[in-house]
Structures are given as structure tokens and as C-alpha cells.
Amino acid sequence: MLRHGKVGAAVQNNPNTTLVTQTAPIATVTHGGRAKCLQRLVRLDLPVPATVALSFDAVHAIASGHLPDIDAIMRQFPQDALLCVRPSSEDPDWGGPSAILNIGMNDARYEVLCATLGTDAASVLFTRFVQSYAIHVDRLDPDMFDHITGEGAQALADVLRAYEDETETPFPNTRAEQLAGVLKSMARAWEGTSARLLRQAKGAPVDAGLGLVVQQMAFGVGEGECGSGVLQLVSSKTGKPQITGRYLRQSQGRDALHADAASLYITRDNRGPSLQDEVPDCFDQLVTHAQLMRTRLREEMQVEFTIENGQLRILDGVRLARSSRATVRIAVQLARDGIIPRQEALMRVEPNTLNELLHRQVDRHAKRDILGSGIAASPGAATGRIVFSATDAQASASRGEDCILVRRETSPEDIRGMHAAKAVITERGGITSHAAVIGRGIGLPCVVGVSNIRFQTRKQQLLTEDGRVIKAGEVVTVDGTNGTILLGAPAMQEAALDDAFQDLMDWADAERDIDIRANADTPADAQTARNFAAQGIGLCRTEHMFFEAGRLTVMREMIFAETSDDRRAVLERLLPMQRADFIQLFAIMQGQPVCIRLFDPPLHEFLPTDRNGQRELADALDLPLSDVTRRIEAMMEYNPMLGLRGVRLGVTVPEIYEMQARAIFEATVEASRDGDPVVPEIMIPLVSAKREVELVRTRIDAIAAAVATEKGAQFTYNLGVMVETPRAALRAGDIAQHCSFLSFGTNDLTQMTYGLSRDDAGRFMSDYVRQEVFAEDPFHSLDIDGVGELLKLGSERGRAARPDITLSICGEHGGNPESIAFCRTAGFDYVSCSPFRVPVARLAAAQLAIGHKIG
Template sequence: MPKRIFTFSRGSAERPADAAEALGLKGANLALLASLDLPVPPGFTVATSAWREAKSESNALPQALRADLRAGIEWLESVTGRRFDGDVRPLLLAARTSARVQMPGIAESVLDIGLNDRTVDVLARELNDAAFAYRSYRRFIESYASLVLDADPAEFEEISDAEGERAGWTEEPQTVADWRALIACYHAHIDRELGAVVPQTPLEQLTNVLAASFASWRHPVATSHRLLHGVPENAGLAVTVHAMIFNERNQKSGRGRAVSRDLTTGESRLSGEFTLGARGSGEIGDSAPVFDLAALASEDPAGFPADLSELTQHVRRLEAHVCDAVEVDFMIGDGALFLMQSRVARRTAAEAIRVAVELTKEEIIEENEAILRIDPASLDLLLHPTIERSDDYVVLGRGMPASPGAATGEIAFSTERVQARAKEDRTVILVRNETYPEDIHGMHLADGVLTIRGGTTSHAAVVARGIGKPCVTGAGSLRINAETGTLFAGDRVLKEGDEITIDGSSGEVIVGAVALLRPSLTGDFATLMEFADRARRMGVRTNAETPIEARSARAFGAEGIGLCRTEHMFFEGDRIQAMREMILASDAEGRRAALDKLLPIQRSDFVELFEIMAGLPVTIRLLDPPLHEFLPKSDGEIAETAAMLSVDEAVVRQRIAGLEEFNPMLGHRGCRLAISYPEIVEMQARAIFEAAIEAGEKTGDAVVPEIMVPLVSLRRELDFVKERVDRVAALVTAERGRGIDYHVGTMIELPRAIVRADTIAEVADFFSFGTNDLTQTVYGISRDDAANFLSTYIRQGILERDPFQTVDVEGVGELIAMAVEKARRTRPDITLGVCGEQGGDPASIAFFEETGLDYVSCSPFRVPIARLAAAQSAIRFSRASGRGGRNRRQDG
């Protein structure tokens, strides 16, 4: 059998090759810290292999594992000089459960294993602190009963309140007799209500905690998380057991979180917070003193109950080891410092970029490594609104800035209220004392989250950052009255449904709605984008047809327009009426008359796009959707159209009925329209060419438009349309007295076009893969109707992901690769791009890089994501293929 138990203590650790896989995150981190000779509590980790062994024996702990546990305890006794169930200096343990990834729903930590009715008094004598010893025992009983016996923690609160009222104490017992009476009540309740006991034998306590921790892998929350994130059911969990640290005992105790850098500036200096362990009761709580580590380091290190310089050295050593900003959880027990956990520092998207750029400047990492460290999808968080600062708004209170961005919405005090308001399309701020896993759905639906308690690593903060929602935590000056549905801030009272604004970057809570702004993507963000542009091979264009979209895309670094959907230009004002006049015309002459009205509108639109793009490529797709989409639908619109055309309403209704289709997606659209009504192509081509000349004369930039013919499946279709385009180009050249450079290509979105890509490439200057329709036609699935069943497919494991969001590599991707090979075999210099939704999806971009496409095109606000994803894909592909770094501008 594989090794079940791995020991660790300062200076040595048993570490398997894949530590996180075998030991879980907590075990792997403690083993790393120990191996670096950093101060850790001694202990051992029961590996995932033991979980799998127990699973195969119907969750019963195998005898061999029980024997290994006894051996592990004996080893711990020899290292610590303490005895499990000892008559003096008893050994107490903490058990912490973890998997290879963060996993909600699995067992919470159980502390003080080893305390019983006898050892609690032994500990009290050793520490000369009976209150602390009994407080620890009380905590152990509650957590043990909750995990192992499935007891309701609230019941112990009720028992404590009742016993306090009977004996005359309020917060906690005051004498040893009082404590013993309360513990006796706990035992009696467990015996009476649960038919069980808390074992008095420490080894039995540990084995029961271990078995219950193993069983928590199948908790519904954990199971849902695994399904959602693709974690294999057999991955299993590990349990790390280590000697207890009494970090809540006195003024020389406490706990904290240290970060190797100031994440707001990227500067290499200790930051974080430290909570002093002792109040009157010795517990850490809301009123326990909290200190800023950066302030302590610069002002009064004597206020820290251990050697602060030693902590700083440990943290810096870890950063040097992992070459990244690190975050360390630590505890101090009676002046002794212990590191409990380390990880790459959790950070916002902006902080991640700042640190990566700073590490590059300090030559700790190279540019390519900085690029690979940023999740492309996280850039979306930088596009969240921020507050437009003014003196007019009223700050209700302040908390901790837990997740970036700002949001305005109505107060809702529960997930249920959020759901109800979200159904009415109202913006909502979820306001809670603190959040729990069952609040996640409400957090997803809410526009922002505000909690009264908690810090920057609380449940609310971590979840909000993960889902990209603004969040403020620890707004302690505010108070919630759940019964009356009110929020108090001093003398001010707000009700559920009142509007507030939260700023997840400053921690401010503001009365009412305030103006919000989008951030400027400069500074470190711009530097990272420079890194990415140097590393990537593929170009990044945008899908845009309005000046606002085009300007936004240029600001985000788009290198042209990869898809201008001309039909989107016809749905407003006079344009839609002219379109309807053209469609309802009875002959070509009538259609041309209507198109003459549209020509100057189209030309003006294209001039503006060409000017904004300033010589960058602009790919204009000819009219694509079926004509019925432009026709009136309501009785009022039909009457208005009939009056405009001076025809009877019956004529309009007859024409509408004649254009109806059973399956418009596969009907009379795309190049089929151009062949049926070539005058449409001629108008659009003339508008494009005249606009190119006009824009070129205005800006001095050479404009080379790319005309894209949609829905081609036959070469003869492209031949037909291209001939009309070429004819118009010749006419415009003769009229204007100057030549026009242009390209004609096609959107590849049908399986037959894939199969005949080599033939179509003979006349096409470029291909642009329309992955939306290609996915529909390959799967035989309507994207509009797929939501009814695709979620079931994903939940059942039939599909790993939505193929309309991430390219289906095995099906659609295989066809794209076939078309690329065929096209380049016929025409090596053909330009190949993609303009479907997947053009902005990082996973799809990785496939497009491997396939050798020249560019991707995506919505304006996904351009930065695509730039970074393209760079990462180029770096990874180069490393995997053993090639050096490639530069898009060098390779062309």
C-alpha cells in the first residue's frame, strides 16, 4: 500500500513528489515550510491514499491506518516531550482537513484533541489558568459533537445560556465548579439527545475525527463544488494533525497574516495584520486588538509579542523560494512564533498585475513569467465601475476594501430577498452580518456585498473576489436589525429597499446612488499589455460596428476590426424604414431606389470606422440575416410602414408572410441574399469603396477594406459575389480617378465550406471562422434553444463545457484545423482569423494559437483578455514545441 502518514517538524519533512495531491494544500504547505527550516508546529499528515483505502473499506478506518496513527502519535510525543493523555504536560492536537484545491463543505478544523475530564485539570495546573483550559475543552466538545455526531451548535449556546442563568454568570463560568457543571450539562445533552458520548480516550477522539473528516468529502456542498470545478471524485482529502499552539491565551499570544509585499504598490515590505490573542475571556473576537503589521514594523515593533524581524526574514525567504509575493498565516503562543500556512498571496487583478510588473522590474522574474502569472479572465475585473468622486455624497460607514469595483443597489438582508429583487431586474446590494456558503447564490445575483463583520480574508471577501463582485467587509460601525429589516449607522436608519453604494476599493458605504466611472487602463496594466504584445504572435481585432465600440476597442489595444456586422447599422430611425422599403419593393428598380437612400448612410458609417481605425484592417461582413428580421411585427408598425409606402396594409402583411421561414438560421440569408438580390451587394460595396477613399484622403492613412461574404458553402457562391464586388470597384475607380486596394474573403461557418476550403481559398483573400454558426451546424443545435438542455449535459458529464463559449476542440476544432491545412496548401499567404464568441475565450485562443490562425476578433471589452491570452498561448506553445519565443511583428 502507498505510504499513509508523512511527518514534519522544523528542518525536516517527508514530502512526496506531488505534495498537494498527496497531502492536501494544508499538509503540503506545512511540509514546505518545515523543509525550509522555518518554525512550524510538529505534526503529520494522513495522506489521500489513506482516504482512498478507507473508502474501499466502506469508510471504516483500516487497522493498518490505526496502527500508523499510533506510530505517528508516538513520534509526536518524542518530538514534543508531551504525552497523549499524559499525567503531566498532555499532548493536545489540532486536525485540519484539506484537498488538493480549496474545497468548501469538507470538515472544519477540530482543536484541542486530547482534552478530557482529567487532562483538562492537568492542563489547568500546567498553565496555572483553569479558565483557559476549560474554555479549550468546551470548544473541543462543541466542534467534536458538530463534526462527528452531527450536533447543532446552536443547542450548546442554549445550554450555556440556561446554565449561566441558573448559576448566576453571563458570558462564561467564573469558577472551576461552574465550568465543570457546564461541561456536565454538555455531556448529559449529548447522551440524552444524540445517544452518544465524547470519548475520554484521546486516540479514540482522533480516530473518530479522522473518520468524520474523511466522510465530509461527500458533503453535498463539497460534491457540488467538485462537479462544478471538475475535481475528480477519487482525488480525496488529507488530514493534517499537529501539536496545538495556545495562540489565544495571553498578551504574548495571537495570530495574524503576513504578506511579503504591499500589494497596493508592489513594494517589497511586510504588510498584513495581527490580532492580539487575549481579551478578558482569552478569546479572539470582534473587540480583540488588531494591529497593522506595516505600522508595527515602522513605528513600534515592541508591540509585537514575538520577534517581528524574524517574521519578516521568514516571509522574505519564502518569497525568494517561490519568486512571488507570498501570504503567510502565523500564530504566536506565549511569545513563540509558528508559521501555519503559506500560499502565493491572494490579490485582486490589479494587485496581481502590479506585483508581476514589480517583480519583473526587480529582475526576479522575466517578462514571459509575468505574463503567465495573470489569469486573462481576471482582467475583466479591472473594467468594473468606480465611484466618481465628489463632495455631494454622504458616507454611511467604512469597512475593509475586500473586492474591487463599486456598485449601487437596493439593500437586501437575505439571499431570498436578493433573488426576489433580481427577478424584477433591480440592482441589489446583499447586506449581512457575515456570509456563509449558503449565501453564494445570492452573492452571484447581487451587484455587491456588504458585511458588518469579517476581514479581507473572510468568506464574503474570498467569494466576492472570486466572482468579481464589489465587496466591503468589517463595516463595524453599522448594525443590522434583521427582525425589523433595518440598517443603523449612528442616528441614521435605512430600510430594506433603500439604495446604497459600496466601494470595494476604498471600503466606503455611501447613502443612495452615486455616479460611477470606468477606470483608465494605464500604468502597470499598460506595462503588462506591452509585455503581452511583445510575446504574442496572433493579432487581436474587435467585433464592432458603432463608433463607440470602435473607439473603446482601440483604447483597449485592438489592431483593427475583425467583424463589422452591417445589419446592426439598419435598425434605427430612417434606416429601418429605408430597409423595409427595399425589402417590400416589388422589383429590382424599387429596391435600388430604396438602397440609394441607404448608400450615404452606409458610406458615412464606414468613413467613421475607417477614420477611427486609422489604416488598421477593417473587415466588413455583407448583409447576413434573413430579411424578415427587418420587417414590422406589431399592427402599429405594419400600419406605419404601409402608410409610408402608400400601399394597403394587406400588401405589407402578404409580403411579411411570404418571407417567413421555418428555420431562418439555415434559410434565405448570407450570400444567398446577395445572389438573390445583387443590388444589395452593389450598394454595400460602393459604400465601402467610396468611404475608403474619403477616409484615406481625410487621414492620410491607406485604407484597405476587407469585404467578407457570409455563409458560403460553394466556391461558385463566392465567385458570384466577388464578381459583383470587383465590378463596383472598377466603377468607383473610374469615377474617382484613383485605384482601390481591397480584399474579398469569406466567413467559414458551414461544414461544406470546411471540406472545400482548398477550392474556396483559390478565390478568397482571407477566411474568418464564424465559430457560432459553425458550432450550430456541426452539432445540429440551435444556440438560442440550447440553454434548455446544455446545462443538463454539463451537469451529467456528457459535455465538459458549453461549446458556444469554448471551442469544441475534438469536433469543431478538428474541422477548423482541417480548413487551415487545406487553405494554406492552396494559398500559403491566405489570412486566417476567427470572429465568433470564442475569439475572446482564453481556452479557445490557446487552440487557435496551436492551429496557426493569424488573429482573433472579439467584443471590445474582451480585447485585453484576448491580448494576454494570445501571449500566454504563444509562450506555452513555444515551450511545448521546443522553439524560442516568437514575435508577431517579426514573423508577420
């Protein structure tokens, strides 16, 4: 593969094995990121040691037994030069075999280095190479060197003897033989089954290639000022300007980063000596080189360097590892400095990484004692003492104690306890279960479907797989981002909505071409949505308002009312409460659209299921306990999600919708007096036939006319439908004739399309995904082929019947980048998601718009 000739020219134009020069045929997709970066450093005239790059094809050939011309490679370096070989994959996150240093060390070279560096230093270099070669090339057990202690000539002799005893052959004594062995071992390691599976788990394609770079060693050991280290210009944790790194005298590679290394600080530091103090000329050169790399490579880099007898060498430049917080600030600052355009800064931030900025997180360096794991249902992390009931959670909050609410599964009755808790853990449920949806809505960390912990709620304790018993009152931490429950209180990293985040969001809003609203059920939710610059409320679930203290008993009294007049009388007491809620929502949103979903859940959800609760209800209503229990039993349904709920309640128990409509219109009049005119959007849930819409619309129109007459005020409103049944999607053309908008509720639509319970699917969904029945959990990622087909049919038929109709989705899929992409393509007007998902959706929408422009 290599041609013979003078130094440099022999491999200059060889596409598979080439000397790294400014014009060499090297690309990331053929030689890997490290090789391409080294070429860029050469183009910047930085002091990079001579390097030969081997392409993916060359390495694949080596793994198949076809070596390149080793002699031609070695002719690119001085005869006495030691070499190192490093991996060069297309993406550094895919990993690769360990680098091998000091290739070429043998008896003759050792004698020369003893004379120039000293016996101890030369012995350390040779010893390190023998051990590395034995472990990584010959695949020998590292334990074979455990009995060898100390350093120097004796240690070297012991290492060589151990090698010969194990292999029954002398250690390879020529540079060519050593280099060939290293290349073969690294190529075969990359193509091995374990390595392939490991990188595929990191997102690498099956046929991902590996390049290798053979580089002349720049010694970090010697008689003069010698050492090695790394430097970067910003903090990996925050992204703020901060020259950091380490420098270790008489060292090689990344020795300076070892925890027990006696490294120097990079910049002047009161805690000890620094490179800036000891070698100021090299420090200044290094910073200048790093700044040039930042500008010309358009990235924050970590610079790996060596100082050899006072001379600086740049060995490599690696894209700086960074936290999510630093990712945002680095991208934004590069754009502020004019190094990259704003659009590129937006494209460099993965939308879901914003979750780590919006919530507290467990510090990634913190020690974790994992008790169990489940579905990461709502991101963020919180620490507190575990409690097993909503009542206990409220009591803890009243004492100022942080608590974690533990339930088998939550129900609407737990709402107040969830608001009081710092996080929630449930044994059952999936990504769209009650706990998950409410958790995401209020920014509460939540892990659901925790199947590897036994919930012994009567004993108020948890039993882990390894036999530990965690009792009520013990401190645990919920990591809702990763889906784990930890014992104790690990170090936390606080949320960070700083100036860089705000700039990124402003730039995103300037690019995106689809609106982003928020699902908000309370004034607190609405304020969060407003803080995150949502363009209105796309779904307000009014039933959550009825679970607050002082309202639940009134609601239960209404349920037990025998006649329509009795129900209206009780609802008159709820009317001012609902009206006040809506006035607050309208005031917070300041003229932006607010879409209010009329009452949806079955009435039995408001009734107590335990004996104590039923006894309290009987006392409150002054009824015999037997009457209460009999009425509750009579209201129970075999399949309540498909029973008397949504519009079916609105048709059969119209008094509820009439009260809600009046509250909405009276709040509209009140809020419009002091602010921008309010145009409420009223949404009818669970529709499956146009006649349902006609009946509800007739009553709502009548209420609107009555309020306008009573208040002497004119107002407008829009009425629409929540499309969450397959029939509503299929008959959208009929339904749209009576609507101003169609909002697709993908939670229930997915449930009904699949015939899956969104609360129970978590028990087996991981098995289904693992066995490739489903590509992903359809409640977590929108099913484009099935549910998406219904969305497409519904939107096309709705718009054909009424071209000006507004289309949106308001299910939990609304914040997913994949769902937003689908909605843009289908011509939807907006998506609505949980308040804390709004920034994620804004960024995702901007990236889609930018991607569309650039093709």
C-alpha cells in the same frame, strides 16, 4: 507505519508519517499544500511549532481502519504538549474537514493549566475542545450545548455532563485516544460521499487525496502577552501594498477574524489600539517573516501567527485569497520585483478573470436578493429601472435615467434601445442569441433565457417564482457575469484598467504568436477595440448600421421598391451614410485591417411586425395599409435563417452589395488621403458554392474599377468568404481559388452542423449538458470533434488550393481560450472576438504560446 526510536528520528524518513524538517520526504502531491508550505517555512528558519505530516496514503489507510503508530507520532512532541490537527489537501480550494485544536486536554492537564493560566482561561480551552470533539469527531448535534451559558469551571462541568449524557460514556481522557479519534473522523469525513461531491464541484479529481498535519499547539492564551491573528502585505481587494490583518489577545486559531471579536488592528490606526503599538517587537518580526515568505515562496501569503508570552510563532502560511483585480496586480508586481519571470506572471492569471476588470461588477461582499437567473450571456453588472420596450429605454436615456431593457427576445429593431439601456434581460435565447451577441459586442451586461421568471410584457411586469411582482419602473440589478437578476441596487465594484493590467497585456503581446482582432459594427465598437489593442477588425456586420434613426425608413423604402432602378435610387440616399461609417472605421483603426461583411440578414427583419409600426410605415411610404401588410406577409419565411439572406440576397438583389462596395471603396480613397493606405477586406456571407463567389466578385471588381476611374486613385482590396455552411467548409478548396481569405463563422456553422437553433437551444441545453448528451453548450464552447472537424477540413482544403490564403474564425467562439488553442494548432492566422473579449484572447494566446515553449 511508524518506527520506534529517539524523538525525531522515528519518523524522519517515513514517507507516510514524517516529522516536518528541512529534508523530510514531503511533496504537495503526496502530503498536500499545507504540509509542503510548513516545510518551506521550516527551511526559512521561521519559528514554526513541531509538526508531523501524514500523507494521502496514510489518511486513506486511516479511513479504511488502519491507524498509524499513534505513540510514535506523540513522541515527536513534549509529553504535556497539546496538539492540533489541520487538513492538507493538494489544492486549498478543495476544502477539507475543520481543524481540531487543544487535543490532549484532560483533567490532569486542566489542573496544570489552571495553575499557570488561571481557571477561566483553562476552562475556556477545555470547553472549546470538548465541544469541537463532540461535534466534529463524535458527530453529535451542536444543539446539545445550547442550554449551557457563561464560561469558566461551571460551564466546563456542564459541557462534560452533556457529553456524557448524550454518549453514555466519559469524555476520552488520554491524548492518544483523542488523537486517534480526530484522525479517524477527519479521514472518513474526507472520503464521505457529500465531501467528495462538494470538492468535485470545485474541480477536484475523483481520487483527490487528503493529508493531515499534527502540530504542537502554540498557546494564544496565558499570563503574559498572548494572542493570535493573521497578517498580509497587500490588499485582498486591490493587490496594492497594504499591511492588513487582525490580532486578538487571549485567543487561538483564527478567532481574530470573527466579526464580533474585539480584535486589535495590525498597524498603527487612529480608530483603536494595534499590534504595532502594543507589541512592536513582534510586529516587526512578523512583517520581516512575511516579506521573507513573499520572496522565497514567490507568492503573497496570509500569515497565521500566535504570540505566547511575548514569543512569536508562525502556525501557517496560506496563499492569499484575492479578487480578480488583486490577482493581476499581485502577479505583475511579483514580476516587476524580479521574484518571478514575466512568463510565470502571465500564467498565473486565468484569462476569464479579466472580465471582472473590464466591467463593473456586483461587489462580492454585497447582500444579494435574487429574483431569478438565466444564462450569463455578457459579463458586467448594471442597475436601473426596468422598461419593456426599446422606445421606453431611449426615453429613459434622454431623461438621464438608467434603465434595464426587458424583452421576451431582442431583434434588430431593439438595437437603439439596447444602446440606451444599461443592461438587458430576455426570457428566451442562448449564448449566441441576438441579445447575447450584441451585448458582448458593446459591453452591455446581459442575462438571457431567464426561465424562472414569468415575463408578463402586456402588463409590463415580471412575476418571480416566489410570487413577487416586479413592475415597470422598479429598480433591479443585472449581474451578467453570474447570470442573476437582483432586486435593488447592491454595492458595485468599478472596472479597473490600471497600470498593472496594461503591463500584463504588454507582456502577453510579446509572447503570443497568433493575431487578435475584434468584431466591431460601429465606430464606437471600433474605438473600444482600438483601446484594447485589437490588431484590426475581423468582422464588421454592416446591417447594424441600417437600424439607426434616419436610415431605417430609407431601408424600408428600398425594400418596397418595385424595380432595380427604384432600388438603386433609394440606395443612393444610403450611400453617403455608409461611406461616412466606413471612413470613421478606417480612421479609428489607423491603417490596421478592417474586414467588412456584406449585408447578411433577411430583409423582413427591417420591417415592423406590429400593427402600429405597419401603420407608421404606410404613412411614411404613402401607401395603403393593406398593401404594406400584404407585402410584409409575402416576405415572411418559414425558416428565415436558412432563407433569402447573405450571398443569396447579393445574387438576387445585387443593388445592395453594389452600393456597399462603392461606399467601401470611396471611403478607402478618402481615408487613405489623410492617413496610412487602407486595404479593406470585403467578406461575402453564407456562401455554399464557388459560383456565388464568382458572381459577387465580378460585380465588386467592376465597382472597384469604376471608383478608381472616377476618383483618379489606385487602391487594393482583399475579398474573402465567411465559411458558415458545412458545404462551404467541405468545398473550401474550390472556393479558395477565388478568395484572399476564409473566415469561419462558428455561430452559424455550429447551428447548421447540429441542426440547432442558436436562439432557441437555450430552452433545453442545460438539460442536455446535465444528462451528458453534450459535454458543454456548443454555442458557448467550440465543439472540437464535430464543428472542429469541419474547420480542420476547410482550412486544410483551402490552404492546399491556395497556400497564401489567410485563415481565421470570427464567430463568438473566437474569444475562448479553447478555441484559440484549436486555431493555433490548425495554423490559423488570427481569431476575432467581441471588443471586450480582446484582452481575454490576448492573454489566452500568450499562455498557449508559453505552454507550447515549455512543453
